[in-house]
Amino acid sequence: MSVDGRLALIALACLVEPGNRELGMLLRQHGPARALHLLLDGQQPSPALVESVHGRLETLAVHDVGRFAEEALEHAARLGARIVTPLDEEWPMQFADLARISRDDGDRQHRDTDPPVCLWVRGAPLLAEALDRSVAIVGSRAASSYGQHVAGELAYGLAMRDWTVVSGGAFGIDAAAHRATIAAGGLTVAVLACGVDKPYPVSHGGLFEQITDDGLLISEWPPGAAPYRMRFLTRNRVIAAATRGTVMVEAGARSGARNTLTHARLLHRPAMVVPGPVTSAVSVGCHAELRRPGTMLVSRFDEVIEEIGAVGELSALPQGAERPEDVLDATGQRLLDAVQVRKALSAEEIAAGAGLSGREARRTLPLLEMYGFVVATESGSYRLAPRPRTAEVTPQD
């Protein structure tokens, strides 16, 4: 029994849970057709994988895997979806990076991090193009109104600058990011942990329809797959790998969003976090991540672009309102501190107050007069110019 590469990939995507490391190694070593053949024949070194594949074949009553894969294609088409494989032109190259962390990292928690074998896709844009300039915004389902507001602001700003916003379609932060992107007329992609035929959560049906109007719903699981808890963790690596960086907006101590951020870090992509009040339980995970090296705090969308964008897309630095005194150097500011409102003082008295030399005062006070900070009397003394500035005591704050 021989199946072409593309059909083999589709069959494998239905028969093996996504991210499987043994399957990934088999695929890279033998290619899809031979990998499938070896698994069906039981001729490969992971008996657990062989057994699980045969278990699924039995449960699904599959007799001909080629026909089974063709049926999967037809079924997807009937649902208005398509299956995209690494052999197709629209496959995004960046997923390949997942194979690297899979090889490097023996950690149990990050075992199932191999690249997707296939993706079920709903929506018109080509996958690779949609994800080329993309950023992930993830966070808590139990988000506060603050978190939803900030996620929306970030997504809106990024969408306006032509960035695709990727998230998980969940309540809270995810939904706020998707919705703001749509409001900005941008492109958004929801990566699901279940089949694209029954996107979870069900009450987001309207949102999912809106997403597919211009953007994409994608999943590694075939139609019908239920959103098991562990599948969200497996799915998170796809969100991190699809994008140039991940922004976490709100996350409790145990939020799954932290797992997405960890994957971004393992992929050497920017791991960005928005802080919140330290009194908020849904920011505890954010602050814990910000205490780890390699996490960048972001508070505005242009700071996100600074991390993920090309040169020339840099953000401006935050600046407070300018004060007239900003034009002065330290000597000028110290002298100005010592000038009084009511009593005119000589240059020497002002110098003594400021702890500067009379020479410095005599050189600088005329400049202060020229800039309108002080007024000179006829006797050559100085007092503060009568204009609305806070006198004497204005510590910088």
Place this chain on the structure above:
Amino acid sequence: MSVDGRLALIALACLVEPGNRELGMLLRQHGPARALHLLLDGQQPSPALVESVHGRLETLAVHDVGRFAEEALEHAARLGARIVTPLDEEWPMQFADLARISRDDGDRQHRDTDPPVCLWVRGAPLLAEALDRSVAIVGSRAASSYGQHVAGELAYGLAMRDWTVVSGGAFGIDAAAHRATIAAGGLTVAVLACGVDKPYPVSHGGLFEQITDDGLLISEWPPGAAPYRMRFLTRNRVIAAATRGTVMVEAGARSGARNTLTHARLLHRPAMVVPGPVTSAVSVGCHAELRRPGTMLVSRFDEVIEEIGAVGELSALPQGAERPEDVLDATGQRLLDAVQVRKALSAEEIAAGAGLSGREARRTLPLLEMYGFVVATESGSYRLAPRPRTAEVTPQD
């Protein structure tokens, strides 16, 4: 005319603005008595410093500097204060570190960073003892109620663990930190940018009295000195140098508290920042600092102690509530995901759903039964145990 070292230091503290780098170098090279002599004689290489000293001598009508210093001592005593010099036993050694950044850093903004020459002190505790285990809490005068709450929580927690809380006596964060320390029965120190006789702001008179009941009011400026704007910047280095680390709670983009944090960093002391909502103008400076390398985010007092404390004073990691499923490994959790509430499934069916081998399912399901997660039927199938756990869909969050 010859003056002893201690009196020379007191005279110099009255005649030269604090932090002066030329004076610091002169003191380290020649000692106080000779440094004063050289300045009075005009025999030292900084004509600006010589001239400013002579300007002050003239303004203050000083004819005998020895007598002048003695009068300063008497004046301080009449005010209920004392003058502490580096020659006194209660002088804190840690101020010497300021000489190092003064030498290393040619930056204009950090020119006046030499150690204090003297300190005017009000309050009973010995200065060095009070500052031995101390931490600075600084921030915006225009603090929000959030900022004041967090500053208070931090100060209270630190005071309860026997840490002295140092701040600047200003409105907002400073006041919240002082007040919470007093409420905890702890020791607090206010470092002023004006004379200890007229502590600024005037409306904090009651607070300053409370501070001196158990703690200290200290200043580098002699009684009568006004709180000029630039003096706050000069003062900030003392707050950073007195303590084992600085915590900034709220700060606008231009807050003077950022200058204190910069000094902590220059002194290689922990520079800690509490984040806030990114929508808050008084957290903009905090987030800008957190984007700089070498700044540590802190959200609780024990995280502060982790940075500044001795080994054994470590904080616990933040932990979410435990779930029963936490006892399971990934295989157990994946199997549990695939078990259903209503329909009993065979081990093979569960394995197929979970993408695991039948062998793994047959080995692990009895353990899940033992732990009470699943119930086995007589035919050897499994369904979810009837107890209040969220079924099927519970992504970690």
